[in-house]
Amino acid sequence: MSNTYDCAIIGGGLAGLCLSIQLAEHGISVVLFEKNQYPFHKVCGEYISMESWDFLARLGMPLNELDLPIINELGISSEKGFMLNHQLGLGGFGISRFTLDSQLAKIAADKGVEIVQNCKVYNVSGSGVGNRRIETTRGLFESKIICGSYGKYTPAFINSDPDFNKTKQSESTKFIGVKYYINTNLAANRIELHNFQDGYCGISKVGTGAYCLCYLTTAKNLRENGNDIKQMEGQILYKNPLLKQYFTESEFVNSQAMVISNIQFQKKQTLVNEIFLLGDSAGSITPLCGNGMSMGMRASKLLADLLIPYFDEKITLGAAATNYQKAWDYAFEKRIKSGYYLQNLFGKKNTTDIALRALSKFPLLMNKLVSLTHGEKF
Numbered sequence: 001m002s003n004t005y006d007c008a009i010i011g012g013g014l015a016g017l018c019l020s021i022q023l024a025e026h027g028i029s030v031v032l033f034e035k036n037q038y039p040f041h042k043v044c045g046e047y048i049s050m051e052s053w054d055f056l057a058r059l060g061m062p063l064n065e066l067d068l069p070i071i072n073e074l075g076i077s078s079e080k081g082f083m084l085n086h087q088l089g090l091g092g093f094g095i096s097r098f099t100l101d102s103q104l105a106k107i108a109a110d111k112g113v114e115i116v117q118n119c120k121v122y123n124v125s126g127s128g129v130g131n132r133r134i135e136t137t138r139g140l141f142e143s144k145i146i147c148g149s150y151g152k153y154t155p156a157f158i159n160s161d162p163d164f165n166k167t168k169q170s171e172s173t174k175f176i177g178v179k180y181y182i183n184t185n186l187a188a189n190r191i192e193l194h195n196f197q198d199g200y201c202g203i204s205k206v207g208t209g210a211y212c213l214c215y216l217t218t219a220k221n222l223r224e225n226g227n228d229i230k231q232m233e234g235q236i237l238y239k240n241p242l243l244k245q246y247f248t249e250s251e252f253v254n255s256q257a258m259v260i261s262n263i264q265f266q267k268k269q270t271l272v273n274e275i276f277l278l279g280d281s282a283g284s285i286t287p288l289c290g291n292g293m294s295m296g297m298r299a300s301k302l303l304a305d306l307l308i309p310y311f312d313e314k315i316t317l318g319a320a321a322t323n324y325q326k327a328w329d330y331a332f333e334k335r336i337k338s339g340y341y342l343q344n345l346f347g348k349k350n351t352t353d354i355a356l357r358a359l360s361k362f363p364l365l366m367n368k369l370v371s372l373t374h375g376e377k378f
């Protein structure tokens with residue numbers, strides 16, 4: 001294995017893997033570092049907006065052969081138990097991250113990407129093209145350019161602009177995510193979002209197997225319940241009668257919850273320390289919009305469409321960086337803002353109930369709200 005590459009990618013989630021495949025297809029040498037070993041689970045609702053179907057298929061994902069549930073019905077319940085039903089325009093499909101990320105890693109490796117697993121990047125140094133060093137738990141690598149797709153947690157070696165992080169994060173803007181797989185009685189073409197105090201829980205089918213039950217709530221809710229997940233579920237989530245029914249009448253495939261903490265939703269930056277950022281590293285959307293994965297994949301396409309002409313010596317790196325920033329803002333800024341405002345309508349006993357009852361009478365308005373957080377097929 002040579003340790004010198006055209007492009008190094010830090011983080012092998014959807015954004016990094018999709019970028020690596022597109023670059024490798026154009027003969028660009030790519031190394032991708034992933035701190036875990038494929039296949040592995042991720043806390044994620046595992047509902048992917050249909051906008052990404054064609055893109056994933058073009059990269060080589062055999063989606064048509066996987067018999068995936070196609071989801072075109074949405075149900076949203078309030079804590080008081082009111083259910084809004086809505087037909088989704090574009091809709092989505094369900095696939096586990098365990099399957100999706102590992103299959104993409106295999107496609108990437110087949111296309112010539114050097115995938116270095118069990119490998120954490122802990123520092124990058126050097127500046128300018130061709131002079132970048134990546135320090136990892138598996139040795140030193142060199143590459144012309146570096147891309148960061150390390151996800152929601154910014155590593156210490158990324159010195160992001162303090163202006164982007166100056167808002168003091170309170171406990172109510174820090175979230176935890178919890179996921180289980182369950183066997184339950186829910187139509188395979190339906191996704192449900194159930195509200196509870198300061199949180200919401202999505203349930204939908206993934207692949208041919210079980211259903212993914214995944215919820216987001218504040219760190220405060222957990223702390224006030226003695227950091228005990230089960231107690232919090234009993235005390236808070238069960239107040240929504242529909243959710244209580246799922247928890248008490250479904251078979252839990254994993255009784256132990258998969259949990260992640262310290263989640264925040266904000267726009268970050270697209271270039272830091274001369275590192276191109278994509279996926280959650282550049283900014284994340286609230287999961288109720290069910291669209292972070294598609295945003296990460298779309299960002300990989302925006303970036304690949306600029307890095308390929310750069311490596312073909314058709315544009316400068318500076319032009320690639322400027323145009324990537326513009327393309328990113330154009331594609332996502334409105335969605336992230338809409339997601340943020342919509343999140344404020346969720347997780348509140350009375351406000352959410354009133355909003356859902358009103359929206360249930362205006363399906364066209366619902367269509368508009370859903371479309372604000374989704375993009376066209378790409």
Ligand SMILES: Cc1cc2nc3c(=O)[nH]c(=O)nc-3n(C[C@H](O)[C@H](O)[C@H](O)COP(=O)(O)OP(=O)(O)OC[C@H]3O[C@@H](n4cnc5c(N)ncnc54)[C@H](O)[C@@H]3O)c2cc1C
Nearest residue numbers: 011013014015035045046047121151177279280291292293
């Ligand atoms: C509770 C919850 C539910 C969600 N539900 C949905 C949903 O239903 N639909 C949807 O579209 N989106 C959903 N999302 C959002 C979605 O999970 C993310 O937007 C998506 O995973 C982002 O992909 P990514 O490639 O940017 O990051 P990730 O998938 O997080 O990948 C980053 C990778 O980088 C690796 N890494 C990190 N640091 C290093 C390092 N220093 N060295 C090497 N490797 C490193 C990590 O191990 C990880 O594999 C949800 C998010 C949450 C929190």
